[in-house]
Amino acid sequence: MANTTFSGPVRSENGFQSITKNTTTGAITTEATYDARPNFRTTVDNATLNTGAAVTTTLTTAQSGTVFEIDGTDDIVVNMPALSTANVGTTYDFIVTTAVGAAKTVTFVLPGAGVSNWFATLQLTGGVAANPTIDNAGDTLTLVNSTVVGSRVRVTCVSDDGTNSTWMASFVGSPIATVA
Numbered sequence: 199m200a201n202t203t204f205s206g207p208v209r210s211e212n213g214f215q216s217i218t219k220n221t222t223t224g225a226i227t228t229e230a231t232y233d234a235r236p237n238f239r240t241t242v243d244n245a246t247l248n249t250g251a252a253v254t255t256t257l258t259t260a261q262s263g264t265v266f267e268i269d270g271t272d273d274i275v276v277n278m279p280a281l282s283t284a285n286v287g288t289t290y291d292f293i294v295t296t297a298v299g300a301a302k303t304v305t306f307v308l309p310g311a312g313v314s315n316w317f318a319t320l321q322l323t324g325g326v327a328a329n330p331t332i333d334n335a336g337d338t339l340t341l342v343n344s345t346v347v348g349s350r351v352r353v354t355c356v357s358d359d360g361t362n363s364t365w366m367a368s369f370v371g372s373p374i375a376t377v378a
Contacts, residue, residue, distance in 0.1 A: 279355075312337065340376045
């Protein structure tokens with residue numbers, strides 16, 4: 199099939215579909231349907247990690263693009279999705295809305311202990327050592343006790359072959375997060 203270039207707006211009364219065609223069978227698969235006004239807003243989850251109680255949860259690729267609010271009153275364990283090639287490009291954002299309590303932590307755990315790693319850029323926002331640091335030796339990213347309101351984490355899976363994975367993490371806040 200040929201490519202078509204339009205010099206003006208393209209209109210349809212019945213929506214648009216993005217498709218792929220199997221080169222062997224010729225079967226058509228609809229990848230996306232655009233039949234309504236697009237919604238480009240980010241999903242904000244203010245319930246899963248914002249309970250004020252201890253939480254352990256495992257995220258899914260379907261939640262990619264979500265901003266999660268964190269209430270650090272009690273311990274929180276956030277497990278990244280199980281090893282899968284489908285994880286590549288999955289991204290989550292987290293913002294601390296209630297400070298991490300004394301003797302409490304918020305941990306982000308990669309699947310497959312010892313086979314996955316964080317490539318983390320950690321930025322302390324205050325104090326004399328307010329410089330970014332790089333840490334890539336571990337599968338657990340931790341927001342330590344007393345992590346302040348407004349601290350942020352963004353994580354993205356950059357490689358996953360179903361056996362090992364690498365996730366990029368960016369932390370901005372105080373005190374500085376750790377990777378182990």
